[in-house]
Ligand SMILES: CC(=O)SCCNC(=O)CCNC(=O)[C@H](O)C(C)(C)COP(=O)(O)OP(=O)(O)OC[C@H]1O[C@@H](n2cnc3c(N)ncnc32)[C@H](O)[C@@H]1OP(=O)(O)O
């Protein structure tokens with residue numbers, strides 16, 4: 001993937017969604033710089049710009065070195081927070097007021113963070129926490145709190161999240 005393909009990899013799935021396109025374009029440029037050593041140093045001022053604009057002003061904390069597959073849809077980009085250990089597959093959807101992160105142990109150490117498969121649709125106001133794996137083709141309902149791994153082809157709803165098999169695939 002060349003530079004332009006890389007930075008525009010989410011463009012088409014966010015058609016009509018200017019904010020989603022802008023945030024993801026800024027993220028992909030930061031991601032490109034931060035994951036290639038020489039560009040990390042050259043692009044460091046840009047990384048600071050990314051952090052201030054996207055994290056402080058848009059309130060979307062997608063760390064610049066997070067591993068995210070192509071075609072991420074980002075609706076209503078605000079109050080979205082994740083750690084840089086999160087992994088997100090291809091063709092996933094994220095919405096507002098969602099946290100994807102870790103938990104802290106009594107000894108002060110941190111757990112791992114979620115690894116999310118392909119074609120995972122995450123509703124608004126969701127918390128995905130800890131060293132868990134979310135399979136492919138999962139839908140996570142709005143407001144769900146997910147602290148255990150989720151099998152592929154399931155819907156998860158509620159707090160604590162309960163999974164059931166999808167009937168549409
Ligand atoms: C501004 C905006 O629009 S931002 C966009 C916000 N939208 C979202 O985040 C969409 C997220 N999608 C959802 O939460 C959906 O409800 C889904 C995908 C989880 C389920 O959708 P459907 O398959 O149509 O389920 P359906 O509405 O038939 O409900 C099935 C059952 O699950 C329950 N249910 C549905 N969604 C949820 C939820 N988020 N949390 C808890 N229970 C739920 C229903 O009450 C129903 O229970 P019942 O069988 O006891 O009556």
Ligand SMILES: N[C@@H](CO)C(=O)O
Pocket residue numbers: 075095
């Ligand atoms: N309702 C659309 C956009 O607001 C969604 O699924 O998030």
